[in-house]
Amino acid sequence: MRILTGNDLKSGDVLWWTGNGWSRHVEDAADVGDAGERLAREEEAARRVNVPYVIDAAATPDGPRPAHIKDRIRALGPTVRADLTLKPADPNAGDWVI
Template sequence: MLVKARGTLQSVSASRLRDGEAVWLGAGNAWVERVADAAVFEGEAIAGALAFARTEEKAQVVVDVYPLDVEVTPDGTRPTHLRERLKAIGPTVRRDLGKQARPDPR
């Protein structure tokens, strides 16, 4: 983890072990593939979300679990740090690969 989460609004990021896909903890403790769908946690809920994510890491569902600062926008959850925004869209060297190449499900 290169970015330290310090904000009052946070989400939880990881990589899904079976395919390496970047995922975020969503509602109902489900892993979602779009950062816009990530759940937002405040206060004590942040520790609870991280605890759940770490149990998923021990069960080898995900790896590299960490919190990230986010903001809530009309389009959903948005990371506040550029590194996390880039992770959310995929590789920047080819726009035909990664999440940015997929049609928007909305």
């Protein structure tokens, strides 16, 4: 599985391509297959995301799991304090999609 990630231009938040837009939750990420590099170029040219790139991930029952530790950390949020991590059940975080 290959997924597309990047950062929001305004906030710097980590974003994941859902197949039709961007989400802050890796669980929403869609498999981009061989189209990932093309999508990354298109999204960056349209100025919807900063420095998008394709990563390898494993499909799990809970959604994609990035293969590399760097991207797993990006998916989960800050590692300093557990209360700062992004929680999918948080009603204030779930609806933010561009």
